[in-house]
Amino acid sequence: DKKTRRKQQLFMIPKKLQIKNFLSYGADPQIIDFLSYNLICLSGKNGHGKSALLDAMTWALWGQARKTSGTSKADEGLVHLGQKHMLVIFDFEINGTNYRVRREFVKTKSTPFSALDFGIVKDDGTFTTMTDKTIKVTQTKLEKTIGISYESFINSAFLRQGQANEFSKKSPKERKDILATILQLERFEDLKKVAQEKSKTFQQQHLQKQSVYNHISQEVSDL
Numbered sequence: 001d002k003k004t005r006r007k008q009q010l011f012m013i014p015k016k017l018q019i020k021n022f023l024s025y026g027a028d029p030q031i032i033d034f035l036s037y038n039l040i041c042l043s044g045k046n047g048h049g050k051s052a053l054l055d056a057m058t059w060a061l062w063g064q065a066r067k068t069s070g071t072s073k074a075d076e077g078l079v080h081l082g083q084k085h086m087l088v089i090f091d092f093e094i095n096g097t098n099y100r101v102r103r104e105f106v107k108t109k110s111t112p113f114s115a116l117d118f119g120i121v122k123d124d125g126t127f128t129t130m131t132d133k134t135i136k137v138t139q140t141k142l143e144k145t146i147g148i149s150y151e152s153f154i155n156s157a158f159l160r161q162g163q164a165n166e167f168s169k170k171s172p173k174e175r176k177d178i179l180a181t182i183l184q185l186e187r188f189e190d191l192k193k194v195a196q197e198k199s200k201t202f203q204q205q206h207l208q209k210q211s212v213y214n215h216i217s218q219e220v221s222d223l
Contacts, residue, residue: 011094012146014057018089021080022059023052029087060090060103061142062150063116075105075112084108091121094145100127101142118142 017032019025024047032053034040042050055065055078065078079086084107091100098121106113116138119129132138143149148156151174 013093016091020087021083024049
């Protein structure tokens with residue numbers, strides 16, 4: 001029905017962004033509140049941190065953003081110059097439910113430290129965590145909630161600076177996968193699997209009833 005279809009559509013609305021030591025943003029935490037605006041235009045000179053706000057969102061959600069040349073991982077090139085601890089907290093809404101994702105990265109002499117927290121923010125401000133034992137499992141939960149991958153996002157809703165032709169550079173299979181994600185065609189694959197499981201169950205039930213029917217028919221014939 002229409003109510004069910006509305007629930008299955010995913011629309012992400014940014015609500016608040018908190019940044020610390022991310023790219024051009026320094027050690028003093030910066031808070032950007034989007035709630036008062038329906039439409040936002042970012043303007044300013046190069047290097048003033050316009051693109052960094054969008055990069056902060058993608059890094060919080062997918063752990064990916066622009067990659068600085070000479071760094072093995074994106075995280076290392078995103079930390080503000082001279083700092084070691086980077087933090088981004090992003091509040092967003094999907095279909096009436098408020099979520100918060102908190103991602104941080106710390107440079108160390110040995111192995112860098114990374115952390116990811118994700119959960120639901122209730123109306124009274126309390127936080128219900130959905131964080132799992134590992135970052136990988138938590139990331140899977142987060143992406144399932146968002147309903148779109150990083151590759152699909154940067155080829156549809158967010159065209160990165162200098163990467164407007166990102167989609168055209170993809171292979172035919174990659175373009176097909178991206179479009180399928182954007183249009184949520186994977187939902188039909190899920191429905192197909194459910195239908196196949198139900199069909200298999202019905203066939204088994206039919207065979208069982210047919211066997212009983214044949215047995216009764218044989219007994220009647222013998223009588």
